[in-house]
Amino acid sequence: MNGSFPSGGFGFGSSNGSGNPLAGVWEAMDQLRSSFEQRSSAPRMARGDVRAAVISLLAERPMHGYQIITEIADRSGGAWKPSAGSVYPTLQQLADEGVITAEEQGGRKTYSLTEAGIAESEAAADRPAPWESAGSRPSGHHTALPKAGMELASATAQVARTGTPEQVKQAVDVLEDARRRLYAILAEG
Numbered sequence: 001m002n003g004s005f006p007s008g009g010f011g012f013g014s015s016n017g018s019g020n021p022l023a024g025v026w027e028a029m030d031q032l033r034s035s036f037e038q039r040s041s042a043p044r045m046a047r048g049d050v051r052a053a054v055i056s057l058l059a060e061r062p063m064h065g066y067q068i069i070t071e072i073a074d075r076s077g078g079a080w081k082p083s084a085g086s087v088y089p090t091l092q093q094l095a096d097e098g099v100i101t102a103e104e105q106g107g108r109k110t111y112s113l114t115e116a117g118i119a120e121s122e123a124a125a126d127r128p129a130p131w132e133s134a135g136s137r138p139s140g141h142h143t144a145l146p147k148a149g150m151e152l153a154s155a156t157a158q159v160a161r162t163g164t165p166e167q168v169k170q171a172v173d174v175l176e177d178a179r180r181r182l183y184a185i186l187a188e189g
Contacts, residue, residue: 049130050082050090055113056129058100059121062112065091076131152178 053072057063063071065088073081091111094100099117102109113121159171 050086051094052124052127053082053130054087054090054094054111055099055117055121055124058111058113058117062103062110064105064108064110068111072131075129080131 054068057068057071065084068091069082069084069087091100091102091109094117095102095111097116098114099120100111101114102111104110156171156175159167163171
């Protein structure tokens with residue numbers, strides 16, 4: 001996608017040679033969806049990032065695995081939520097290396113740093129936390145835009161499928177106004 005829709009607007013009302021007056025809207029919606037899906041699907045973080053994040057968090061206070069997962073997600077603004085399948089093996093590896101200890105508390109294993117873990121944490125203190133590098137991808141309020149775009153594409157497709165000709169015309173007007181207003185936002189900056 002080159003960042004714009006076909007010159008005929010959103011494709012409503014023109015046949016585009018296909019015999020289907022709504023063919024253009026389907027093409028535009030597919031382009032919009034794929035654009036947002038590409039931008040919102042973040043690459044996986046490196047294996048060492050999970051380790052560094054766990055050590056960094058445990059330097060603050062003891063935590064159990066689920067707390068670690070949710071804390072990373074919160075601190076990355078939702079850009080990075082490591083899976084249990086990456087966090088728990090990392091915790092086990094760190095325990096095997098003597099970097100952390102696990103203590104049963106309230107039916108859960110709570111992890112804390114050992115002296116070796118504290119030393120590793122202090123050695124990494126001058127580096128940015130791994131969840132901060134997740135901020136180079138869509139995160140926090142930036143994930144709201146792709147989500148809103150995908151929801152708009154879905155609603156547009158629904159109008160195209162089931163709307164009356166008058167509803168389709170109203171939808172075209174709304175979308176064209178939205179496009180102009182979005183460009184106006186960029187022009188302000």
